[in-house]
Amino acid sequence: MSGLSGATAIVGIGATEFSKESGRSELQLACEAVTAAIADAGLKPSDVDGLVTFTAESSSEIHVARNVGIGDFSFFSRVGYGGGAACGTIAHAAAAIHAGLADVVVCWRSFNERSGERYGLGQASRPMDTNADRAAYSWMTPYGLSTPAQWVGMFAQRYMHEYGATSEDFGRISVIDRARAATNPKAHFFGRPITLEEHQASRWIAEPLHLLDCCQETDGGQALVLVSAERAKDLPNTPAYVLGAAQGAADDQHMMTSYYRPSISGIPEMGLVGDQLWRQSGLRPTDMGAAILYDHFTPFVLTQLEELGYCGRGEAADYILDGHLELDGSLPLNTHGGQLGEAYLHGMNGIAEAVRLVRGTSVNQPRTVENVVVTAGTGVPTSGVIVGVA
Amino acid sequence: MSAGTSYDDRQYDERLEAFIGRVLNERTPGQDPVNVPMIRHWVEAMEVANPVHLDADAARATGRDDVVAPASMIQAWTMRGYAATVRPQAAAGGFQELIALLDEGGYTSVVATDSEFDFVREVVPGDEISVEEVVDSISPEKATGLGVGRFVTTMKTYRDGAGEVVATQRWRTLRFKPAAKVEPRAERPKPAINLDNAFWFEAARERRLVVQRCTSCESLRHPPGPECPECQSFEWDTVECSGRGTLYSYVVAHHPRHPAFDYPLLIAVVELEEGTRLITNLTGVTPEDVTIGMPLAVQWIDDGPDLTLPVFGPAAPEPTEES
Ligand SMILES: [Zn+2]
Numbered sequence: 001m002s003g004l005s006g007a008t009a010i011v012g013i014g015a016t017e018f019s020k021e022s023g024r025s026e027l028q029l030a031c032e033a034v035t036a037a038i039a040d041a042g043l044k045p046s047d048v049d050g051l052v053t054f055t056a057e058s059s060s061e062i063h064v065a066r067n068v069g070i071g072d073f074s075f076f077s078r079v080g081y082g083g084g085a086a087c088g089t090i091a092h093a094a095a096a097i098h099a100g101l102a103d104v105v106v107c108w109r110s111f112n113e114r115s116g117e118r119y120g121l122g123q124a125s126r127p128m129d130t131n132a133d134r135a136a137y138s139w140m141t142p143y144g145l146s147t148p149a150q151w152v153g154m155f156a157q158r159y160m161h162e163y164g165a166t167s168e169d170f171g172r173i174s175v176i177d178r179a180r181a182a183t184n185p186k187a188h189f190f191g192r193p194i195t196l197e198e199h200q201a202s203r204w205i206a207e208p209l210h211l212l213d214c215c216q217e218t219d220g221g222q223a224l225v226l227v228s229a230e231r232a233k234d235l236p237n238t239p240a241y242v243l244g245a246a247q248g249a250a251d252d253q254h255m256m257t258s259y260y261r262p263s264i265s266g267i268p269e270m271g272l273v274g275d276q277l278w279r280q281s282g283l284r285p286t287d288m289g290a291a292i293l294y295d296h297f298t299p300f301v302l303t304q305l306e307e308l309g310y311c312g313r314g315e316a317a318d319y320i321l322d323g324h325l326e327l328d329g330s331l332p333l334n335t336h337g338g339q340l341g342e343a344y345l346h347g348m349n350g351i352a353e354a355v356r357l358v359r360g361t362s363v364n365q366p367r368t369v370e371n372v373v374v375t376a377g378t379g380v381p382t383s384g385v386i387v388g389v390a
Numbered sequence: 391m392s393a394g395t396s397y398d399d400r401q402y403d404e405r406l407e408a409f410i411g412r413v414l415n416e417r418t419p420g421q422d423p424v425n426v427p428m429i430r431h432w433v434e435a436m437e438v439a440n441p442v443h444l445d446a447d448a449a450r451a452t453g454r455d456d457v458v459a460p461a462s463m464i465q466a467w468t469m470r471g472y473a474a475t476v477r478p479q480a481a482a483g484g485f486q487e488l489i490a491l492l493d494e495g496g497y498t499s500v501v502a503t504d505s506e507f508d509f510v511r512e513v514v515p516g517d518e519i520s521v522e523e524v525v526d527s528i529s530p531e532k533a534t535g536l537g538v539g540r541f542v543t544t545m546k547t548y549r550d551g552a553g554e555v556v557a558t559q560r561w562r563t564l565r566f567k568p569a570a571k572v573e574p575r576a577e578r579p580k581p582a583i584n585l586d587n588a589f590w591f592e593a594a595r596e597r598r599l600v601v602q603r604c605t606s607c608e609s610l611r612h613p614p615g616p617e618c619p620e621c622q623s624f625e626w627d628t629v630e631c632s633g634r635g636t637l638y639s640y641v642v643a644h645h646p647r648h649p650a651f652d653y654p655l656l657i658a659v660v661e662l663e664e665g666t667r668l669i670t671n672l673t674g675v676t677p678e679d680v681t682i683g684m685p686l687a688v689q690w691i692d693d694g695p696d697l698t699l700p701v702f703g704p705a706a707p708e709p710t711e712e713s
Contacts, residue, residue, distance in 0.1 A: 121646050131584075138581030138591075139613050142699055143671045144643055144651045146579065153641035154659060161639070161682045207642035207654070207677065252619075259659045260612065260667050264639065 002280040008094040009232035009239030010387060012041025012225030013352040018188055018343030021115040022219035027059040029110035031067045033221030037106060038068070041225040042236040048225075050075035050102030052092045054085040054109050054346065064108070075102035079247070081255065082119075083296060083377025085109075086347030087273075087385040091245035093226040103227065109348045110221030118217055122146035133255070140257060149214050149297060151256035152379060153206040156299035159265045160208060163314030167208055170298040171199035172320050174212045177295060177334050180327070181341025184363045188216055189341045213298040215339040222348035224355070240358040240387040243371065244280040248272035249381035256379040265314070267300060270307040270375060273384040277373065278309070281386045285309045288386070289369030290357050291331050292350040295338040300378035308373065327366055335364040347376045354387045402495055406540070409525045414485040414544060417522040420467040424459050424517040432463050458512040464548050464557045467519040488525070488542075497539055497565035506560040518551035526560065539566025576649035577694045586616055589628065595698045597690045600628040601666050612666040633688035634705060635662040642677045650693070660686055660702050674703035 014036025016022065016029050024032075030053075038045055048070045051061040061076045075096045079085035089107035096102045113119065122141075140146060145154075159165055178194045181187035194212060202211040232239035250268035252261050261268070278284060285308055293304045302316035310331065311319040319325075325333035336342045336353035343349050354372040356362045371388035422428065426444070433443050441448035442458055449457045459467075492498075513519065529541040546559040583591055593600040602614035606623035617624050640658040647653050656672035672680065673689060687705035692698050 122648070132586070134582045135584045135587055136613065137579075138583070138587055139669050141579035142581050142693070142697065143657055143669055143701075144578070144648055144655045145641075145657045145669055146648070147643075147646065150641050150643050150657060153643075154639050154657070157641060158639035158659075158682070204642070204644040204654075206644060254613075257669070259639070259669065264659075 004094055004098050004245065005243050005280045005282070006241050006390070007098045007229055008226050009229055009241045010090070010224050010351070010355045011227050011232050011235045011237050011239055012037040012039070012043065013223070013355050014038070014040050015186075015222040015345075015349065015352060016110070016220045018186060018218050018220040018345070018349070019114075020188075020217075020219060022112055023115075026110050026112055026116070026221075027063055027067065029112070029219070029221035030057070030059045030064050030108055030223075033110055033223040034064055034068050034106050034108050037108070037223035037225045040237065041104075041227070043104060043225065043227075045069040046071050048104045048106050049073045050093060050096055050105030052077050052079070052089040052096075052105060052107045054078060054082075054089070055080040056082055056085070056346070057109060057111075059110065073102075075105060079383070081249075081377065081381040083294060083346040084380035084382040086294070086351060086376035086383060087245060087374055088247045088376065088383035089348075090224070090226065090242060090351065090385045091247055091383060094242045094245045097226060097228050103231065105226045106223055107226065107348070108221065108223035109346045111346070112219040113344060114217040114219050116219070120147060120149065120214070120217060136255065136257075145257075147206065148256060149209050150206040152297040152299060153209045154257070154259060155264055155267075155303075155379065156208050156297075159299060159303065162265045163317070165302065165314070165317045167210065167213075168196060168200065169302065169317035169320065170208075170213050171196050171210070173295060173298040173301045173325075173333075174199050174340055176325050177338035177340040180333075180335050180364050181337025184337050184342055186363075187337040187342040188218065189337060209297060209299070212340075215296045215344050218343040218345060220343055220345055220349075222345045222352055224348070224351055238359045238389070240355040241390060242385060243283065243388045244277035244384070244386035246273045246276035246280065246385075247381065247383040248276070253381055258379070265303070267303050267307055267378055267382075269380075269382050270304050270378060270384070273375070273382055274308040277384050277386050281371075281388075283371055283386060283388075285373075286330070288331060288371050288373045290335055290354075290366055290372045291325075291333055292336075292338075292354050292372060292374040293333060294347050294350070294375045294378050294382075295334060295340050296344065296377065298340070301333075304375055304378060308375075327364060332364075332366040332369075335362050335366065347374075350374050351385065351387075354385070358387050358389055403530075405491060406495075406528050409484070409488050409491075410527060412484050412525050413522065414488060414525055415483065415521070415523040417520050417549070418468065419518060419520040420469075421471055422467075424467055424513050424515050424519060426457065426515055428466065429457070429459050429463070429515070432460060432466060436460070454512070456514060458514050459517075461509050461512065461557070462507070464507070464509075464513065464519070465559070467513070467517075468521040468548065484525075485523070492540070492542075492565045496567040499536070499539075499566050499568045501536065501564050501566070503541065503562045503564050505562070508558045510555050510557060513550075513556055517556070519556065520549050522547050522549075523561075534564060534566060536564065537566045537569040539564045578650040578697065578699070579648070580697065587614055590614060591697070593628065594690075594700060595696070597698060599631040599633055599662075599688055599700050601631060601662070601664055602626050603629050610664055610666050612668055629664065631688075632663050633700075635660045635686050635688075635702065637661075637672075637680065637682050637684045637686055637702075638667055639682060640672065640680055656680065658702065668700075670699075671701040672703065673701045
């Protein structure tokens with residue numbers, strides 16, 4: 001176990017509603033979520049001295065701080081690579097608190113991703129400059145390869161070719177997520193489960209991905225509050241201790257298009273994150289009572305199960321068929337409904353669900369949960385956390 | 391109706407020629423006699439300075455008996471009016487027949503080209519003006535900036551209540567086939583060219599598929615970058631590829647659509663013979679016939695004046711040796 005493990009805890013969570021058109025500025029969504037998370041933690045805004053968000057976030061820390069009433073703050077950092085940043089914000093916050101740079105750190109993400117700038121519409125018409133990130137698109141967009149679904153589809157096709165996985169194997173993830181969302185009143189797809197047949201019948205977006213392999217788009221905000229383990233004991237909520245928090249970018253990493261590695265049927269950056277999480281926490285994959293796995297597109301949930309060690313390469317389809325991911329299985333998956341079912345909040349709503357699982361307050365609480373593994377965006381430099389009761 | 395050589399074309403020409411000399415519009419009286427209020431509106435709208443149209447004294451001072459209508463107003467006295475313009479009644483007659491024949495030939499668009507008047511006498515209030523229109527000539531098909539068409543010239547004769555000619559007008563229109571509007575194909579999203587990747591796109595414009603090579607350790611790399619990850623050398627050149635490879639993976643894009651592409655769109659990762667991979671499009675193959683591992687060969691497409699890109703199509707499994 002590393003010194004970081006158990007040194008901090010998530011003690012507050014707060015979110016806006018999840019909608020398709022918030023009607024409010026992204027800054028307001030951020031402020032609402034941050035304010036709610038601080039209140040949930042039993043703290044005052046002026047207690048906060050650290051802020052962490054995504055590089056993709058449109059509202060700077062200073063705007064959030066002066067609106068929320070945070071006042072002075074001494075630690076701030078941002079994590080890049082889209083949804084890959086989610087658990088990275090927790091890692092930065094935990095490290096800062098552990099190192100004595102801050103006492104109370106809020107991590108957040110907010111956007112009008114549905115009513116504002118929609119990632120699903122692709123990169124083709126984004127403004128042009130010639131920095132290295134933009135130049136990287138030069139190898140894709142002139143060929144019409146410009147959306148996340150297409151990027152993932154390229155990996156998925158190869159995965160199917162190598163392991164014999166089918167579209168139905170991907171679809172079972174959607175069915176599970178939508179079943180959990182169906183009983184989560186905060187979920188967009190509350191009361192609307194799907195069948196595998198409906199998944200198969202949904203239209204193609206980027207073969208081999210059907211529409212129901214792709215997550216929704218959401219307006220909303222989500223924030224989480226971290227403090228030291230000692231301070232957590234004095235606060236009202238059951239602390240969700242951060243037992244592991246790690247980031248990872250693997251050899252020859254690209255943004256969603258790491259097609260040039262010897263093999264592309266895995267996502268080694270997630271393996272790198274998983275290895276750190278198990279090492280930091282001293283826990284094993286089977287010690288997890290639930291998993292919140294990033295599910296913007298279903299195929300990468302299968303590869304995550306393999307990268308995290310729940311099954312061998314190419315065995316995820318069978319692992320899912322064996323029922324492990326069901327609510328009564330050995331590893332209940334995405335109990336909030338995931339991003340496919342609850343909301344697409346760049347993974348931050350998944351961390352909040354992990355906190356609820358540790359508190360025992362999930363709307364789909366499995367029998368016993370002591371530890372939960374959470375992952376961030378896949379196909380990009382990513383991150384993960386393990387939160388637990390002790 | 392291109393060169394007028396076929397039997398059908400000759401027949402058509404003869405049918406058009408039969409209209410020459412025909413009355414298109416029978417003598418039709420204007421709705422109102424020539425009158426001062428309409429003259430006043432015209433003079434104001436056209437900003438005519440000459441006082442002889444409204445000021446009787448001024449007119450007399452020029453030797454006229456009274457005010458006279460502006461000469462170029464002659465058409466106005468016989469115009470069919472607002473109601474008939476917005477709700478034209480179905481009519482039969484020479485004009486409608488000619489229009490139908492021109493439509494049949496594809497000359498569905500019209501533009502007025504010129505109008506020449508001859509004025510016989512000045513028109514004065516009280517005159518009841520009528521007009522008759524006769525076909526003067528119909529030209530052979532001509533190429534114009536608007537499209538191929540025929541110039542149709544008619545003679546309009548304006549008469550007073552006594553039937554005396556007050557003016558004639560040679561009226562020419564071009565009846566033409568609207569040039570098919572071919573929307574230019576949207577161009578593909580442009581690459582962002584910078585110091586690290588320009589060489590590759592420059593080679594592509596010469597239809598050369600190249601891969602960056604470290605000159606120190608000779609390892610190939612794509613997408614290119616400034617430094618060799620194997621030996622940290624910043625020195626590099628390129629090797630020219632055979633253009634052959636195999637399909638490593640692919641995706642069939644359906645949604646969203648970009649106007650530069652046809653959908654479903656085949657996007658592929660191709661593994662080149664040289665060992666590196668690149669993203670490209672597949673051509674000459676439909677999604678049903680695509681299989682991972684299939685042999686492929688490069689083809690080149692131009693997209694706009696500055697961009698040439700490699701795409702790949704099916705290749706024979708065993709490339710024949712060149713003798
Ligand atoms: Zn080298």
